[in-house]
Amino acid sequence: MAAPLTLLVVRHGQSEWNAAGLMQGQVAHVPLTELGHAQARSAADELASLAPGALLSSDLQRAVQTAEHCARTTGLPVTTTPALREQGYGDYEGRPSRELWDLVDWTDVHWAAPGGGESLAQLHARVAGFLELLRADPPADVVALVTHGDTIRALTAVLAGDGPEAMPVVTPHNGTVTRVELPR
Template sequence: MSDARAAREPGKRRLILWRHGQTVWNLEQRYQGQTDVPLDETGHEQARRAASLLAGLHPTAILASPLRRAADTAQALADLTGLPVGYDRDLIERGGGAWEGLTGREIRERYPAERAAWQPPGGETSAQVAKRVGAALDRALDDLPPTGQLVVASHGAALRLGISHLLRLPEETWERLGGLSNCSWSVLTEMRDGGWRLTEHNAGTLPEPVLSDDRPDTGP
């Protein structure tokens, strides 16, 4: 732990974890993973709308996955706030291996056992993603001042697992945290002991099915 981090007054910082806007592959229910799929027209509109709301939180820094769907989502907020966007490749989505580009139906039919375990052949494990994304968030938070407000634009599975890391949840409980809809966000606030509390989750949307690469909440 750095001296600056040890000396920081706890309980003041806020972290807003923001999923990217809609893509054509989201609509087609294709597993995107680390494939660099851009936002569609609706996704750009979602990003602009969400950015207008998030700007009201007065962010002090913006960080993003370099995949275009996340980077362009972050840019919508940068355009409003004038803040630069930083990038960290450790914030990219879970590697989907053989599943990337396949629809949910194709995954069910071709990989029934792997889907039941939600482990894409040749892809990353949940633990690997939590460690990778968690490390990126930890680095960013080390540089965040005592009253900083950091917005991170990333991906559904990456963010859910990153939240699990920050909350220090045991792996067997990670599935209890629901997914994020396109262009929705979660808010974590710093506690006085230096830990983090989830104060909002999947904000900015009405309750509806989440179209994501993340593990389905229900269904076969």
């Protein structure tokens, strides 16, 4: 049996909308704050000590900016993919997150926001498909993935063999690196 593929999963640094308490979803143009850049530099230093052989990132600006810090520190080029994007929240993107507690059924894995939102089940399926492609053709034995909170929760469930209803409730903090293994 082949050794597992090591994934170093980085949550992007704090964005302007994280700081403002706004629902980001798949809004492409949200940049990092100064704190977010500091978190990204710290994550990059940690990542470099773990010696990834490839660096993949969501194509959303906050993740790309984080990945650019990682690229400078590791010397790796960044490959972006929409497969690592955050869960889409459709018409709710840009609204205050607190406002959504009364509008969203967080317990229904098939609920999706109006205007093209993505359900937890759809997010889970997207992440599972990405991991299958990565397993089939990994770019390295140790791969860094720069992504988003809900995407990391889905990735954790997929790796545990759990469905979307068992996604962890806790999201890793901005700028953290989590090491996981993907069986081959």
